[in-house]
Amino acid sequence: MTQTTTDRPAGRASGAVVPVLAFAGIVVAVMQTLLVPVIKDLPQLLDTAPSNATWVLTSTLLSGAVATPIMGRLGDLYGKRRMLILSLAVMVVGALVSALTSDLLLMITGRTLQGFAMGAIPLGIGLMRDMLPREKLGSAMALMSSSIGVGGGLALPAAALVAQHSDWHTLYYGAAGLGLLAIALTLLVVPESPMRAEGTFDLPGAIGLSAGLVLFLLPITKGSDWGWASGTTLGLFAASAVVLVLWGVMELRVKAPLVDLRTTARPAVLFTNLASIMVGVSFYVVSLVLPQLLQLPKSTGYGLGQSMVVAGLLVAPLGLTMMFTAPVYARLSAKYGPKVTLILGLLIIAIGYGAGLGLMSAAWQSLVISVLLGAGIGLAYSSLPALIVGAVPASETGAANGLNTLMRSIGTSVSSAVIGMVLANTANNVGGVEIPTMHGFRVSFLIATGAVAVGLLLALFLPGRRPSNKPQLRASSEEDAALERAEQVLRGFRGRVLGADGSPVARAKVTLIDRRGRQAGATLSAEDGSYALTVPDRGSYVVAARATGHGPLASSATHAGDERPVDLDLSLPGETVSA
Numbered sequence: 001m002t003q004t005t006t007d008r009p010a011g012r013a014s015g016a017v018v019p020v021l022a023f024a025g026i027v028v029a030v031m032q033t034l035l036v037p038v039i040k041d042l043p044q045l046l047d048t049a050p051s052n053a054t055w056v057l058t059s060t061l062l063s064g065a066v067a068t069p070i071m072g073r074l075g076d077l078y079g080k081r082r083m084l085i086l087s088l089a090v091m092v093v094g095a096l097v098s099a100l101t102s103d104l105l106l107m108i109t110g111r112t113l114q115g116f117a118m119g120a121i122p123l124g125i126g127l128m129r130d131m132l133p134r135e136k137l138g139s140a141m142a143l144m145s146s147s148i149g150v151g152g153g154l155a156l157p158a159a160a161l162v163a164q165h166s167d168w169h170t171l172y173y174g175a176a177g178l179g180l181l182a183i184a185l186t187l188l189v190v191p192e193s194p195m196r197a198e199g200t201f202d203l204p205g206a207i208g209l210s211a212g213l214v215l216f217l218l219p220i221t222k223g224s225d226w227g228w229a230s231g232t233t234l235g236l237f238a239a240s241a242v243v244l245v246l247w248g249v250m251e252l253r254v255k256a257p258l259v260d261l262r263t264t265a266r267p268a269v270l271f272t273n274l275a276s277i278m279v280g281v282s283f284y285v286v287s288l289v290l291p292q293l294l295q296l297p298k299s300t301g302y303g304l305g306q307s308m309v310v311a312g313l314l315v316a317p318l319g320l321t322m323m324f325t326a327p328v329y330a331r332l333s334a335k336y337g338p339k340v341t342l343i344l345g346l347l348i349i350a351i352g353y354g355a356g357l358g359l360m361s362a363a364w365q366s367l368v369i370s371v372l373l374g375a376g377i378g379l380a381y382s383s384l385p386a387l388i389v390g391a392v393p394a395s396e397t398g399a400a401n402g403l404n405t406l407m408r409s410i411g412t413s414v415s416s417a418v419i420g421m422v423l424a425n426t427a428n429n430v431g432g433v434e435i436p437t438m439h440g441f442r443v444s445f446l447i448a449t450g451a452v453a454v455g456l457l458l459a460l461f462l463p464g465r466r467p468s469n470k471p472q473l474r475a476s477s478e479e480d481a482a483l484e485r486a487e488q489v490l491r492g493f494r495g496r497v498l499g500a501d502g503s504p505v506a507r508a509k510v511t512l513i514d515r516r517g518r519q520a521g522a523t524l525s526a527e528d529g530s531y532a533l534t535v536p537d538r539g540s541y542v543v544a545a546r547a548t549g550h551g552p553l554a555s556s557a558t559h560a561g562d563e564r565p566v567d568l569d570l571s572l573p574g575e576t577v578s579a
Helices: 017-033 036-046 055-078 080-099 104-131 134-165 170-189 203-226 231-253 267-295 308-315 317-336 338-356 363-389 394-425 438-460 478-490
Strands: 428-430 433-435 493-498 509-514 519-524 530-533 539-546 553-559
Touching: 017 055, 017 080, 017 104, 017 134, 017 170, 036 055, 036 134, 055 080, 055 104, 055 203, 055 394, 080 104, 080 170, 104 134, 104 170, 104 363, 104 394, 134 170, 134 308, 134 317, 134 363, 203 231, 203 394, 267 308, 267 338, 267 363, 267 394, 267 438, 308 317, 308 363, 317 338, 317 363, 338 363, 338 438, 363 394, 394 438, 493 539, 509 530, 519 530
Parallel strands: none
Antiparallel strands: 428 433, 493 530, 509 519, 509 539, 539 553
16 A cells, blocks of 8 residues: 655755755766766776676666666655665765776676666656645656756766776766765755655565566677577577566555556556657667767768767767756646657657758767757656656655656667667778778667657657646646645545544544555645545545544545545544545
């Protein structure tokens, strides 16, 4: 069962909460592209074969994929701020391990710990939902969601500058320092969320999901090395399918599952997650193609001959534009809804890649592509958490957003494998060195465009805003937001909790249970015994109350639209009430 409160404690959080959480997300995302400038040198730096050196990148991807949904669920159970700090602390330890070694095994260990921090992004989104007033929530979640791209984009030039002028281990010392700063700011500024989910952590579910994800992502990331038709690759894919199916059957039978598959199957959640995979694919293509195109020598006939640092600076607007898109998204979403902004973002991405097919002959053209794609990806990424948050109970925000972040990671993993294979198969061998070709770059952009087209098709299946005869309230000010929250309360159950002597009972736990026996919401009664519970859908519910020193009471109530009060008298046995 889950526990929620029905109103956000607006005003509890200071104005610094959003930038601090966004900074933590950016720091975590930096880990994904930290080594991009030195990828080609890793075999020499670690004194190992190229196939072994790729594990330095693969390990981070796998641990991030596994940790994201697990940390989201732990945050729902034990506190999102607490788990956010733990994620950052593990990342710092991993960065220090990598900074102090050139041994392959220890480096992989450190990189695995760094990937563990990817769970910080859905945790940050969950904290924002729990603490922020409605009028600030849209732009805040947009910024947090975009931090994945912002951190990745800004890390490229910074990492290139450090790698070009200093020992490459300095990258890890810098990452550890950023992580410590994020922990300190979180401790000082971010309060813990009062939201908690009831129940225990689903350890078998976590093990099953982890095993299934590793079995699925491992052949994706290593398939080009092992051979896509090899027994190892096909065997791991088959094992992944078996494990994930068995895991799904088990999760459907658990009372407090790691991932609520019934919620995940809702159209709003399902199609958002599928579209997220396509957005992840499109985001990573530009990160793989443009830096290589910019750094190839002009003697190839199509390379732009830029230094590592200049190439990073020309791609950096991708992340900067994503960051500045967040307030634009908030305005568009408030007016048209997150479904429309997702579709708009995907259209802009398609335009960016389409234009990019003919804009590869000058460095300034890379800048144009970066800005266009940054705007589109920023709008798309910003829409995803809003769509998820609007479709799941508040107590499942961390786990649901963790699963959505996982879908994006799967998209980037697939993108990395497919584009890597395309560039390798279309490369020219010059003096024993494989050089990517313009044909390979263009095919990569076409693949990204195809992924965006699939994403657009999936987005069209998302439920739109429900028609309403009432004037629509827009959360453009504190007053409008308060009115909207009040309207939501009136659409649910409200009343008072009374004791044996008829006096109001404060801090009684009032729970809303749906017809399937699942908890749909909960709150604590106020000092005057009053409570208010919103309902996710019309239908029959049980409203239950419990307080110290009083017997429990359960009353059934049917939500029909007139919402008359449902008072709960703890001195009486359960009764049937129709609202």
